[in-house]
Amino acid sequence: MPEKAPWITYRPELKVLDCTIRDGGLINNHLFTDEQVKAVYETCIAAGIDYMEVGYKNSARLFPKSDFGAWRHCDEEDLNRLFGDHDAEKTGLKLVAMADAEKSDWKTKVVPRSESVLDMIRVAFYAHQVSEAVEMIHHFNDLGYETMANLMAVSNITETEIDTVLENIAPTPAGTMVIVDSFGHLYREQVDRLYKKYTSAMEGTGKEIGIHAHNNMQLAFANTIEAIILGANRVDATMMGMGRGAGNCPMEILLGFLRNPKFSLRPVIQLLQDHIIPLREKVEWGPLVPYNITGQSNLHPQHAIKFRSSDHKDDFVKFYDEIKSEI
Amino acid sequence: MPEKAPWITYRPELKVLDCTIRDGGLINNHLFTDEQVKAVYETCIAAGIDYMEVGYKNSARLFPKSDFGAWRHCDEEDLNRLFGDHDAEKTGLKLVAMADAEKSDWKTKVVPRSESVLDMIRVAFYAHQVSEAVEMIHHFNDLGYETMANLMAVSNITETEIDTVLENIAPTPAGTMVIVDSFGHLYREQVDRLYKKYTSAMEGTGKEIGIHAHNNMQLAFANTIEAIILGANRVDATMMGMGRGAGNCPMEILLGFLRNPKFSLRPVIQLLQDHIIPLREKVEWGPLVPYNITGQSNLHPQHAIKFRSSDHKDDFVKFYDEIKSEI
Structure with a gap:
């Protein structure tokens, strides 16, 4: 047992990414008002948050503009409209978009970093999409962006698949494996086993390890601090936990x-009160x-999401029985 | 790193205690209907839960019967009215009451175990009350009860105080230190440090270690499984987390x-749907x-509880400022 109290000190290398608009937009088809997005942005700056993920760089063919808000696509004109005068240096905040393998027109829709307010693109992919993910990471890196590699649904694949993905990501220029x-x-x-597996696979590459947790079992914060304790230096969170499912x-x-005294909680509480709690209603x-x-x-939470939009949404026993009979 | 997966096996020694009525009664002054208490009881049996804490053995002088429901006092006539035909052997469920140091008429109000439906009394105390707690444990043990020692508010006292409490509890007949x-x-x-401290102090006494967590930072479940991983064999939980604050x-x-296949989740979900969610409203x-x-x-959560009953209960920023200026 360590005799110290690391929970009262900090690592300056630890950086926080807010993905409220990106992940939260999966609930409302990214139909946020400009005021809401701007409020999250101002809060991130005031709170000392390091990265704000403003949405997806997803394809309008798959997600028509008639049904989805601007932050599903993060077109440059929308980014410029809202964040045109953004200064990453001055604010300490970098803007980020996520591009999904197979859902993104990544070859044509991303301009060089020097022409965009974005500083990072996160590449999200399932294990079987790793080859496209590797191409995407190289492409975005060539355009000048920081990149992160987000292998999704890691609880649902074999250790062999995870190992293969990690072997493929290790030599890429991605700065973080999440x-x-x-x-x-x-x-x-x-979480411990995955952290050890990820760090061991990334050894010598200089990559950071990130954590993106979901709260199905009220473990999102616990698993996040677990990863932090182990050494993860990139952590995702959202305002009031807003996100899919x-x-x-x-x-x-x-x-x-x-x-880290650079972080400030008060602006976040102000945002919850003014914007997020009304949204939750x-x-x-x-x-x-x-x-x-x-x-x-x-x-996948999709089962529960569908159920919660049905007319028997409060019959939890029925849902339990359905799930138990189906799996 | 262990190469095994202990999270998919189990320890038969691990016992679960439901304290919904006891801890939840701190929200509603224990003004539960008989139907609600009975529903929790039936659910505990159906779900394979080992202990149900039905309330406090607290004094009617301090908690007048005009203001508080029966389960603040757990008088024998109320216990017999609701659980008169209870059979611990047949149901696998033991009934429990909690007695607080200084708040309980413990010398006069507890009958021998052979005359009661209760099988265990838990003694709750603050560090400075440890001497009374030790007397209480001996007294209840002499009456034939299983006992547990619940040192409250452990985050708010020095390590020296904790050590002194543990030294005093170690030689008592308490079966569990929580x-x-x-x-x-x-x-x-x-949690890790406390677990090691508690086990080391109880070494050779045969005592189990228990965990009673609160959910202020969405860590109640996480800290509970952390204690389980370390070896705690007595764990507290409540239906839908119902409890103070x-x-x-x-x-x-x-x-x-x-x-452990003896546990069954479905009856709990049924209870939530039928009784706990309506109560939460x-x-x-x-x-x-x-x-x-x-x-x-x-x-102490009392600060927030008071705030939530004020007319500015939704002004979280005001509460934050108050707390930060007061401490």
């Missing part, structure tokens, strides 16, 4: 844990019982 | 984690922002 618990299924022993690691709890997220069940069962 | 995070302030590294470790999430608990703040600040 442990992504899309299903909210991981317990802390599993059970949501994410809540920023207000994470910042209350971090001891219109769209649903959080560790409700159906999300507990999909998390425990290692299933 | 790590009680009353303020919901502990992170996992602190931020609430407790949610039973539905805990049972989804435990792999009338009384409040859960990891709301004011409870995040008291947990992070190592303060």
Whole structure:
């Protein structure tokens, strides 16, 4: 046992990424008002947050503009409209977009970093898409961007598949390899094993390890600090945990844990009160019982999301029986 | 790193205690209907839960019967009225009451175990009350009861005080020493340190270690499984986390984690749907922002409870400023 108290000191290398608009937009088809997005942006700056992920660089062919808001596509004109005068140096905040393998027109829709307000592109992919992910990382790196590699749904693939993905990502210029618990299924022993596997595979590459947790079993914050304890220096959180299904690691709890005096909790609480709690009254997220069940069962939250939009949405026993009979 | 997967096997020694009525009664002055208490009881049996804590053995002088429900006092006539035909052997469920140091008429109000439906009395105390707690444990043991020692608010006292309490509890007949995070302030590294301290102090006594977590920082379940991983064999949970302030470790999430096939999750989900969710619409608990703040600040949840009954209950920034200026 260490006799020190690392939970009251800090590592300056640890950087926080806010993905409220990106992950939260999966609940409302990214139909945020400019005012909402701007409020999150101003809060990130005031709170000392390092990165803000403003949305997806996804294809308008798959996500028509008639149905989805601007932050599903992050077109340069929308980025410039809202963040045209953004200064990463002055604010300490870097802007980020996520590009999904197979869902993104990444060869044509991303301009060089020197022409964009974005500083980083995160590449999200399932294990079987790793070859496209590697191409995407190289492409974005060639355009001058920082990159992160987000292997999704890691709880649902074999260790051999994980190893193969890591071997393929290791030689890329991605700055960070992220442990992504899309299903909210991981317990802390599993986070430990994955952290050791990821660090061992990335050894000598200079890559950081990141964590993106979901809150199906009220473990998003716990798994995030577990990864931090182990050494992860890139952590994702969202305001009030806003995000698909059970949501994410809540920023207000994470910042209350971090001891770097550059972080400030008060602006986040102000944002919750002014913008996020009113939003929560219109769209649903959080560790409700159906999300507990999909998390425990290692299933995509989509099962529970569909159920929560049905006319028997409060019949949790029915949902439990359906899941148990189907799997 | 262990190469095994202990999270998919189980220890038969691990026993679960439901304290929904006892801890939840702190929100509603124990004004439960008989139907509600009976529903929790039936659910505990159906779910394979080992202990149900039905309330406090507290004094009617301090908690007048005009203001508080039967389960604040657990008089024998109420116990017999509701649980008169209880059979611990047949149901696998033992009934428990909690007695607080200084709040309980413990010398006069507890009948011998052979005359009661109760099988265990838990003694709750603050560090400075340890001498009374030791007397209480001996007294209840002499009456034939199993006992547990619950040192409350452990995050708020010095290591020297903890050590002294443990030295005093070690020679008593208490079967379990419980790590009680009353303020919901502990992170996992602190749970680890306390677990090692408690086990080391209890070495050779045959005592089990228990965990009673609060959910201020959405860590109640995480800290509970952390203690389980380390070896704790007595764990507390409540239905939907019902309990004072931020609430407790949610039973539905805990049972989804435990792999002993004797446990059954479905009856718990049925109870939530039929009784606990309707109750939640009338009384409040859960990891709301004011409870995040008291947990992070190592303060008694009472600050946030008072705030949530004020007319500015949704002004979280005001609460944050008050707390930061007061401490």
